[in-house]
Amino acid sequence: MAVVTDDESxxxxxxxxxxxxxxxxxxxxxxxxxxxxLASIALAALQPKExxxxxxxDVEVADDGSGVLLIHAQEQALDRRGREVAGAGAARRVPASTQLVAILKTEITRRDLHPDDAIFVLDDGRPLTASVYREVWRQARAAVLEAHELDxxxxxxVSALRDACIAAWLKNGDQTAAHILAVAxxxxxxxxxxxxxxxHCLRKPTPDEIPWDRLEAALRLPDLPSWPSPTAHRP
Structure with missing residues (x-):
C-alpha cells in the first residue's frame, strides 16, 4: 500500500x-x-479486493444487529494439466459493527439481492471495478481533505480506510498479546x-507498569555453590 503507516500523522x-x-x-x-x-473497508478493515x-x-447478522463477514481466501490449486485454478480456501470471520450491518442490509434490500448475489454492483448492473472506485476515491479525497493534506x-x-480501521482496533483494546493476535x-x-x-499504534508501558521485580527475578543469576576453601600446605 502506498499509504505510510509508520507515522500516525x-x-x-x-x-x-x-x-x-x-x-x-x-x-x-x-x-x-x-x-x-467503502464502509466495508473502513469499518471491517477489508482489503478492497476482498x-x-x-x-x-457472506453476511451473518446477529440478534443485536451486529454481524460477521465471511471472507473467503482464494487458494491456488493445479488441475490435471498442471494449470493454476482458483479454489475457495477457509473463510476468515471478521466482526461487523451494527453500523456496517445496517448499511449492508440497506443496500441488499434496496437492490432486492439474493444470497448468491454480489453486494457491490453499479446502478446499471455492471460489476464494481477497481478503476471505478479509484476514480471516486480520488474525487472524494479532493472534496474532503484540506489543500495541504492533498499534497x-x-x-x-482506498486502502487508507483499512489502515485507519486497523489502527483504531489496536488503540481501543488492551494491547495484550491475545488482543494483537485477534486484530491480526x-x-x-x-x-x-x-x-x-x-x-506507532502500540502503547508503550510507563515505568510504573513494568514489573521490575519479576524482571529482576527472571534475570537473576543462580547462586553459586559455596565450596570449602582449600587448606594451604607448606612445602
Whole structure:
C-alpha cells in the first residue's frame, strides 16, 4: 500500500473517514453502493479486493444487529494439466459493527439481492471495478481533505480506510498479546507484520507498569555453590 503507516500523522482520522463516506453517498450515480463498499473497508478493515467479491450469503447478522463477514481466501490449486485454478480456501470471520450491518442490509434490500448475489454492483448492473472506485476515491479525497493534506500521502489510496480501521482496533483494546493476535486474524495478516506496520499504534508501558521485580527475578543469576576453601600446605 502506498499509504505510510509508520507515522500516525499519515492515518486518516475518524472524521475524515466518515466525511468521505458521506460525500460518496451524496453522489447521484452509484453513490449508495460505493458508500457501502467503502464502509466495508473502513469499518471491517477489508482489503478492497476482498470487499469486491462479498456476497449476500457472506453476511451473518446477529440478534443485536451486529454481524460477521465471511471472507473467503482464494487458494491456488493445479488441475490435471498442471494449470493454476482458483479454489475457495477457509473463510476468515471478521466482526461487523451494527453500523456496517445496517448499511449492508440497506443496500441488499434496496437492490432486492439474493444470497448468491454480489453486494457491490453499479446502478446499471455492471460489476464494481477497481478503476471505478479509484476514480471516486480520488474525487472524494479532493472534496474532503484540506489543500495541504492533498499534497501529502494522507489517504493516497482506498486502502487508507483499512489502515485507519486497523489502527483504531489496536488503540481501543488492551494491547495484550491475545488482543494483537485477534486484530491480526481479523485483518488477515500475521501478528509480526501487524506490529511492524502499526508499531506507532502500540502503547508503550510507563515505568510504573513494568514489573521490575519479576524482571529482576527472571534475570537473576543462580547462586553459586559455596565450596570449602582449600587448606594451604607448606612445602
Amino acid at each position: 499519515f492515518l486518516l482520522s475518524d472524521r475524515q473517514c466518515f466525511a468521505i463516506l458521506d460525500w460518496t453517498a451524496e453522489q447521484p450515480q452509484n453513490g449508495l453502493v460505493l458508500r457501502a463498499f 470487499a469486491l467479491v462479498l456476497r449476500v450469503r 501529502s500521502p494522507l489517504g493516497g489510496e 486474524e481479523c485483518a488477515g495478516m500475521s501478528a509480526p507484520r501487524l506490529t511492524e506496520r502499526f508499531a
